[in-house]
Amino acid sequence: MFDPDGTFKRSFGSLGTGDGEMEGPTALTIDGNGNIIIADFYNHRVVRHTGEGDFISAWGLPDDVGIGIDKFNYPLDVITSRDGELVYVLDSGNDRIKVYGSDGEYKFKWGGPFAYNSLITYFHWFPFDGWFADPKSLAIDKDGKIYVGDWSNKRIQVFLEDGTFVTAFGAEDENEFGGIGGIDVADDGSIFVVDEVKRTVQKWQYRPVD
Known part of the structure; x- marks a missing residue:
């Protein structure tokens, strides 16, 4: 301390x-x-x-x-x-x-x-909303939305405080994330992601879908 x-x-x-x-x-x-x-x-x-x-x-x-x-x-x-x-x-x-x-x-x-279906990996299906595979990190923004680093699915999922799914990003392009090791969200909505595999820090901006 x-x-x-x-x-x-x-x-x-x-x-x-x-x-x-x-x-x-x-x-x-x-x-x-x-x-x-x-x-x-x-x-x-x-x-x-x-x-x-x-x-x-x-x-x-x-x-x-x-x-x-x-x-x-x-x-x-x-x-x-x-x-x-x-x-x-x-x-x-x-x-x-x-x-x-x-x-x-x-x-x-x-x-x-x-909740993780191995067939998703075998057949290269897109992972289902609200399902995780080796999640490793959590963050919360100023509005209370929860961000989950979904490691093996190579994506970040976003939820409301009650667990309602909002959106996900990253999995559509396997090159975007190698392995999400940490997340933090600034007050302006900027999302900072530590990628342990790529040894980088990425900056994203959350934009609600109309």
Whole structure:
């Protein structure tokens, strides 16, 4: 934890599976109450801490990987809604997005598991809207739209906060994305994409379709 000027303040957490411990944390976000929500990747769970780093609770259990609604399979990214009341978890191994209240209450999901159809790849069919194949990144814009980096489908999908599909881009031309590793959206609508395969940063502009 650092001050805005970069001065180190403190750290929290250690290697393990107990309360306050993590293994391979990959992303964090801040909810509307100032709590820190962390994707605890190798423990297959999401953990919640106070703004000072004190452990509050965990969603999911270490080594209890699965497809059930109370389970995760390598949660990779996490973001909050603009009002801080909803937490979106990228349950990457299950090819889905799970949504919780900031108190940890499960709300809804979309995507997998088993939403990825291998025939799409074999026959080169265009991937279906709202389906994911190895999603690796999440972002949210100032209007609350959710952006999902759909790695193996080489595209970005855009959704409303309730999971309603809006649009997708990238998959029509396989040369546009090699592997989407990160996304961020500026207030002017510019979409910045880290392409891990091409080793580039791309800039896109979202334009609603009439």
